[in-house]
Amino acid sequence: MSANSEEQEDELLALQSIFDPEEFVRNETKSAGEIRVCVELPTDFTVALREGDSLRQYEISFLPPLLLTFELPADYPSSSPPSFTLTCSWLTDTQLSALAAQLTDLYQATGGAVVLFTWVQFLKEDALGFLDIHTLLELPSDEHSTQNESQDSLNAADFLNKGSVSVSVPSSSSGPLDQSEQGASSLPIHPRESTPNKDQTPSPLCLTPSQALLSQLLIYNATQQQKQFATTGFDCGVCFMRRLSSDCVQLPECGHIFCQACLGQFCKLQITDGNVQGVTCPQAECTATPTPAQVRSLVGEELFSRYDRLLLQNTLDCMSDIVYCPRRSCGSAVIQEKSSKAAMCSACSYAFCVVCRKTYHGTEDCQGKKKVTEIDTAGSGVDLPQSQEGIMALWDDYSTGSKQRRKLLESRYGRNTLQLTVSDCLSENWKICNSKTCPHCFSRIQKNGGCNMMTCSQCRQMFCWVCVARLPSVHAGSHFAEGTCNH
Incomplete structure (x- = not known):
């Protein structure tokens, strides 16, 4: 085995030991493989899409990985760099070409040493900074898209049609790559996709290419955040015990995390007491609320039905144009027309006067004040x-x-x-x-201070506040000295 072959084998074995199978896949039939590189994002990293005069911004923690597909030529690493393809869905062709050129420069700087791990570290840690992307990634707008794919920058439609942008770099020469070799290699369009007609007006229900790309990034970010949550342990904010993520619930509105037992007991208590407005985050001074799906999983179907009903009732009570059907067998909510004193229940079809709550009587005087007082009382x-x-x-x-x-x-x-x-x-x-209760006369006695030797204010009987036993008038303190009660 030649020196190049030995170095290639050692490098591939090292990569297999460093990266997970999801990150690194080796082609066993030849010296080739692919590496998925997740770039490291700074805190408060934002993805933005400009639509007209508005700018939509989303804070994310994960971006889809760059795919580095490589094949090692026979004279690597001594003479030639790896032949590779760099693919990414959220970078333009120009940006990928710049990264490809930088990877080639990194190989040249090694002076004939293995370089794949160096490439991965560069893409992971320094790629965004190299492209002058710091805390904001602004996606290409549809307004600036172009139908000419020969231009240096691919438009947003390319992302949708191809699924990614790739740059192929051959290894035929060990010198710096010419710009003409760094152009985009077009990927085949899926056979089922048809080319849109120029005169065809896009459906308003369809996502634009830029919106589709933004949706892809947001879905991936949410999926990775859920995976990260599932592999982490957390301290419950109520019982302060360390719990597995499978036993925890995170409130999406505020991000606070509690174990299912504590949060479930808290929600059950509030719902049982009818205090649906109290079904909030248990954290002090936090007003965030769990989602209905979280409440359902925590309290069960029976209590959730009560919660749903009381929440609706509380909402209706705050609406000034809502009255209730006066039939005790119904009591359904009815929307009141402000210009009329008549209302009809949609549940039982009962027409009534909203003033006196009796059967509707037309324009006649209903003596509403008296009737309302009776209804308010009852x-x-x-x-x-x-x-x-x-x-x-x-x-x-x-x-x-x-x-x-x-x-x-x-x-x-x-x-x-x-x-x-x-x-x-x-x-x-x-x-x-x-x-x-006094053990002699059964009067209610309040203890507002002092020791546990009590004297009833009604019958003057002495008794022990702890066990409510009668005490003798002489040597009453022996009860506390000889018994278990504390004086």
């Missing part, structure tokens, strides 16, 4: 939240809301229910949570 029979937290959230919304918001809540729950039932329920629950 409400429409909507059930109250079942938990203490839900009732507290409802009362806070009612007591601090605007006049219009209070009126909307009264129409749903009833004024008496909100002002009497809810407030009484809150008071009773507060007493249960903050007081205990």
Whole structure:
């Protein structure tokens, strides 16, 4: 085996050990192969497309790889460089030609040494800087496209028709390549694609070539971000435990990451309490919300149906032109015409007056004020939240809301229910949570400080606040010295 053959074999074996099978594929029948090179992007890298006076910009983290296809001639590396083809979907032919010339110059600078790894490192780390692309990649606009493919710069239509732009560089000479050798090698158009007619007007539903290229870049970036997320471990923002990505959920709006157990429990609690506005990011002062698909996977179909219904109801309550069918068996939302006092329920076809909520009576006086008061007092029979937290959230919304918001809540729950039932329920629950019953006279006693030896203000019975046991009037402290209760 000659010295060139030995160096070629060593170089190919080294590349196989360095790169993954997805990055490097060797042709076993000859000294050839292909390398997919992902360029390193700086932080806040942006892809932009100008359409008329507007500029659409998207921040991305990944670009599709450059494809370097090579074949090593017999006299490589001593005399000739590799014969290679450089292919990329988001670079123009002129840019690819400049990169090809630079790769040849890098071989010349080695003085006859192997160069493939040096080429890969250059394309990965320095290609963008060499092309004067730093934090912005502006895609070619359709307005500047041209039908002449012999020009130095390929237009955006070439990207769509060919799928990529390639530059083929032969290895017939070890000297610098002539510019004429760096022209674009045309790739065959797919047989099923037909050449568009000049006079044919493009469909408004079809993407332009530039839009198709931008879509390709955004889809690839999203796919790579998902792959990166799937191979990374994260600290949950609630329990602070390290979790696998398969057990985590990332909110797309803010990027915060939580384990499925914590975020699912948080969402279930909010939905059970009827506080659908509280289904947000658990991070402090973050108002981002999970997507409906994420909520469904976290809480299950039954709770998601409740969430969907309450979210719609909350939205309707905030709309001033929405009234509800007064039939208790229906209660569907009805859009009110501002110029009319009549409305018809689309669910049960009941025509009613939006003032008195009775069957529509034409232009006659309906004594709406009296009727509205009755309706506001009675409400429409909507059930109250079942938990203490839900009732507290409802009362806070009612007591601090605007006049219009209070009126909307009264129409749903009833004024008496909100002002009497809810407030009484809150008071009773507060007493249960903050007081205990005297073991002698059963009066409610609140402990507002001091030790655990209590004296009932009604019957003067002494008892232990911890276990609520009666204490003797003499040597009452022995209960704490001899028992398990703390004084």
